[in-house]
Amino acid sequence: xxxxxxxxxxxxxxxxxxxxxxxxxxxxxxxxxxxxxxxxxxxxxxxxxxxxxxxxxxxxxxxxxxxxxxxxxxxxxxxxxxxxxxxxxxxxxxxxxxxxxxxxxxxxxxxxxxxxxxxxxxxxxxxxxxxxxxxxxxxxxxxxxxxxxxxxxxxxxxxxxxxxxxxxxxxxxxxxxxxxxxxxxxxxxxxxxxxxxxxxxxxxxxxxxxxxxxxxxxxxxxxxxxxxxxxxxxxxxxxxxxxxxxxxxxxxxxxxxxxxxxxxxxxxxxxxxxxxxxxxxxxxxxx
Numbered sequence: 001x002x003x004x005x006x007x008x009x010x011x012x013x014x015x016x017x018x019x020x021x022x023x024x025x026x027x028x029x030x031x032x033x034x035x036x037x038x039x040x041x042x043x044x045x046x047x048x049x050x051x052x053x054x055x056x057x058x059x060x061x062x063x064x065x066x067x068x069x070x071x072x073x074x075x076x077x078x079x080x081x082x083x084x085x086x087x088x089x090x091x092x093x094x095x096x097x098x099x100x101x102x103x104x105x106x107x108x109x110x111x112x113x114x115x116x117x118x119x120x121x122x123x124x125x126x127x128x129x130x131x132x133x134x135x136x137x138x139x140x141x142x143x144x145x146x147x148x149x150x151x152x153x154x155x156x157x158x159x160x161x162x163x164x165x166x167x168x169x170x171x172x173x174x175x176x177x178x179x180x181x182x183x184x185x186x187x188x189x190x191x192x193x194x195x196x197x198x199x200x201x202x203x204x205x206x207x208x209x210x211x212x213x214x215x216x217x218x219x220x221x222x223x224x225x226x227x228x229x230x231x232x233x234x235x236x237x238x239x240x241x242x243x244x245x246x247x248x249x250x251x252x253x254x255x256x257x258x259x260x261x262x263x264x265x266x267x268x269x270x271x272x273x274x275x276x277x278x279x280x281x282x283x284x285x286x287x
Contacts (some may be wrong), residue, residue, distance in 0.1 A: 024064065027073035034074075034124065035081055042085060056081040071133065075126070078134045082116065106243050110152045117145035117272075118153075119229060122271045143263050149269035154182040157273045159205030163188045164195045164222055166214035171257075174208055174237065176264050192217035192225070198228050207234045211243060221246070233272040237265065253264070 011144045029057050039049030061078060068076045094278035110118065113135070120131040121142070128146075132139045160176045164242070165171040171188045178185050185237060186202050191213050198204075208228060211221040220243075236244060241257040254263055254272050 014111060015240055023190050024060075024067065024069075028060075028067075028077050031074045031077050035077060037120060038078070038082070038124055039085075041123060042115065052081065052085050053227060056084045072130075075130050075133055078120070078124075078126075079136070081281075082136070084118075088114070110149050114145045114149035114152060117142050118149035118270065118274075120148055122267060122274070123202045145261065146267055146270075150181050150266050153270050157205075158182050158184070159273065160184050160186045160202065161208065162195065162198055164190075164203040164207065164209035164219045166190045166210065166215070169209075173262075174265065177262055178208070178269065181266060181269060183269075189222070190214045191223040192219070195219070195222040196225050200231065205234055206230060206269070208269075209234060209236055211236060211238045211240060235265075235268050236270055263275050 019161070034198060035056075036046070036049060039052050040046045041049075043049045043052065056077070066080055066083070070080065071079065116135060117131055120126045120134060120272075122127065126134065127162055128139050128142045132142045135142065135145075137145075161183050163171055163174050163178070165174060165188060175185045175188065183206070186204055187198045189198050192215075195209075197220065199207075209223050211219040213219050213222070218237075219238075226232065233254070235254040236258045237258060237260060238244070241255055242259045244255060254268050256268055
């Protein structure tokens with residue numbers, strides 16, 4: 001934080017000398033807490049992360065032209081930071097630390113570019129276009145990097161997956177996506193009863209569920225019964241997201257809308273396992 005404090009004085013001095021930069025300082029300031037969060041995730045410690053944030057801000061102070069004002073303020077400051085992080089080693093592993101958070105251990109094991117792409121999209125909430133701009137790569141390249149991050153995460157947390165889906169072709173697509181990430185599909189349940197029976201026979205590490213099933217039963221009810229028996233991450237894949245996103249709590253943490261994109265499903269699977277996020281129970285539906 002000392003580096004950021006010193007830099008803050010430097011920025012204030014520069015702003016006082018060049019009043020036109022006042023709007024730039026105001027534009028950047030709201031995004032610094034989130035940039036520091038991102039920097040910590042990349043480097044593994046807040047102290048090292050702050051050094052990179054400070055270096056990025058110092059670069060802007062030295063040459064405001066490195067900050068692309070044609071972009072949104074958040075994309076522009078992350079882009080400057082990314083340029084610095086990828087080119088300037090700042091004692092990246094110098095500080096001793098004990099890692100207790102499973103997510104910290106997993107992100108540390110992902111190689112640098114996939115790590116950045118994954119964190120930008122999964123944690124910082126950038127879409128693929130913005131992430132591509134920040135990393136100065138093509139949009140399709142970001143998708144490939146996120147996929148690679150997913151594969152690397154899966155190597156750390158390979159698990160058994162239960163699919164609850166009554167449409168055979170959709171179920172096949174989902175199973176193929178799951179297996180492409182290295183996971184094992186223990187079965188596809190088409191009804192509430194089948195889902196509960198499969199879970200009792202073999203405990204999955206992840207559940208992907210539709211909410212409207214073949215016999216008129218509810219995938220949501222099946223999930224809630226499963227969650228009463230065990231703690232497990234759940235991803236809902238549904239054509240009726242409005243039935244789950246009611247504005248009331250608890251809502252599902254992970255939800256993909258049909259028709260889904262393959263890359264969206266892969267990314268959400270990686271997020272659910274990366275953060276080791278067990279679903280809450282009961283999850284409520286509207287109506």
